[in-house]
Amino acid sequence: MSKLKIAIQKSGRLSTDSINLLKSCGIFIDNGKDQLKANATNFPLEVLYLRNADIPQYLEDGIVDIGIVGENLLIEKEKKVTTVQQLGFSKCKLSLAVPKKVEVGDLSYFEGKKIATSYPNTLTKFLEKNSINADIHHISGSVEIAPNIGLADGICDIVSSGNTLFKNGLKESIVLLESQAVLVKSNQLDVEKEKLLDKLLFRIKAVQKAEKFKYILMNVPDDKVAAISNILPVLKSPTVLPLVEKGWSSIHSVIEEKKFWEVIDSLKEAGAEDILIVPIDKMVL
Numbered sequence: 001m002s003k004l005k006i007a008i009q010k011s012g013r014l015s016t017d018s019i020n021l022l023k024s025c026g027i028f029i030d031n032g033k034d035q036l037k038a039n040a041t042n043f044p045l046e047v048l049y050l051r052n053a054d055i056p057q058y059l060e061d062g063i064v065d066i067g068i069v070g071e072n073l074l075i076e077k078e079k080k081v082t083t084v085q086q087l088g089f090s091k092c093k094l095s096l097a098v099p100k101k102v103e104v105g106d107l108s109y110f111e112g113k114k115i116a117t118s119y120p121n122t123l124t125k126f127l128e129k130n131s132i133n134a135d136i137h138h139i140s141g142s143v144e145i146a147p148n149i150g151l152a153d154g155i156c157d158i159v160s161s162g163n164t165l166f167k168n169g170l171k172e173s174i175v176l177l178e179s180q181a182v183l184v185k186s187n188q189l190d191v192e193k194e195k196l197l198d199k200l201l202f203r204i205k206a207v208q209k210a211e212k213f214k215y216i217l218m219n220v221p222d223d224k225v226a227a228i229s230n231i232l233p234v235l236k237s238p239t240v241l242p243l244v245e246k247g248w249s250s251i252h253s254v255i256e257e258k259k260f261w262e263v264i265d266s267l268k269e270a271g272a273e274d275i276l277i278v279p280i281d282k283m284v285l
């Protein structure tokens with residue numbers, strides 16, 4: 001039987017969330033300590049733990065079938081692969097940054113300047129597109145140190161919370177792109193592997209939907225059931241169940257979490273009591 005090979009980062013910013021995503025899809029991985037290759041016990045999936053930076057090439061070569069990487073890396077590497085789904089974690093930006101006291105104004109500040117980065121390809125293209133000539137210095141890590149040791153005037157690196165910039169006396173000046181983790185596939189999948197990927201994707205979407213929605217329950221006086229049902233921005237019509245106490249009902253439904261916060265006050269004003277919001281594990285609609 002065919003097996004899908006997935007590449008995930010061995011250790012780093014993507015690894016924990018990637019493993020958790022597989023877990024929440026009900027996929028159990030039989031992992032030994034320091035094992036770089038493992039099999040799922042209940043899904044035709046083989047997991048390869050790799051360096052993030054190597055994954056796009058493995059995908060292009062068809063050595064692995066699918067992988068989880070940051071969008072920023074795909075843009076940098078420009079491999080022939082296909083993005084299947086945004087995953088919503090490891091959100092970050094790729095930005096130009098300079099020492100705190102420097103006034104940047106616009107991109108023309110960087111004309112003739114020296115910029116240290118781990119993303120030379122993305123930066124080169126961005127500067128070319130904007131007709132800026134700069135001296136790009138490629139380093140593979142600890143980029144934020146460069147201006148402090150006289151290696152560069154500015155940097156171009158990943159920014160998330162901004163802590164690393166702050167601690168190194170730098171400030172973000174121009175954002176090149178925004179990124180998040182994505183599921184990517186090789187362009188060499190056969191029909192059987194495409195089918196397995198569809199199965200996996202179906203599960204991922206069920207998990208993602210469940211994260212957005214909550215199960216909602218509340219007690220309401222019988223004469224307010226209609227009014228409260230009208231306020232609730234729910235997926236379908238709510239379920240109404242009688243309480244043991246006469247004259248009261250319990251309304252159950254599924255609601256988008258952000259919409260709940262928009263209607264909570266009107267629900268209370270309309271007479272809803274004992275409102276419970278409960279997480280949903282999976283959602284298949």
Ligand SMILES: Nc1ncnc2c1ncn2[C@@H]1O[C@H](COP(=O)(O)OP(=O)(O)OP(=O)(O)O)[C@@H](O)[C@H]1O
Nearest residue numbers: 012013014051052053070072073090091092158160
């Ligand atoms: N501080 C951060 N916050 C959120 N996401 C980040 C952050 N830093 C990096 N990322 C995202 O996670 C991806 C992996 O980053 P990480 O630093 O773990 O990889 P790396 O050390 O460059 O990779 P490798 O596995 O090749 O050693 C990046 O490409 C980016 O998309």
Ligand SMILES: O=P(O)(O)OC[C@H]1O[C@H](OP(=O)(O)OP(=O)(O)O)[C@H](O)[C@@H]1O
Nearest residue numbers: 141142157158159160161162163164165
């Ligand atoms: O804005 P922040 O939340 O501070 O995150 C940004 C930092 O995170 C990443 O480095 P990481 O810690 O992954 O180290 P690395 O260079 O070893 O990959 C990135 O290269 C920045 O240095």
Ligand SMILES: [Mg+2]
Nearest residue numbers: 012013141158
């Ligand atoms: Mg990093």
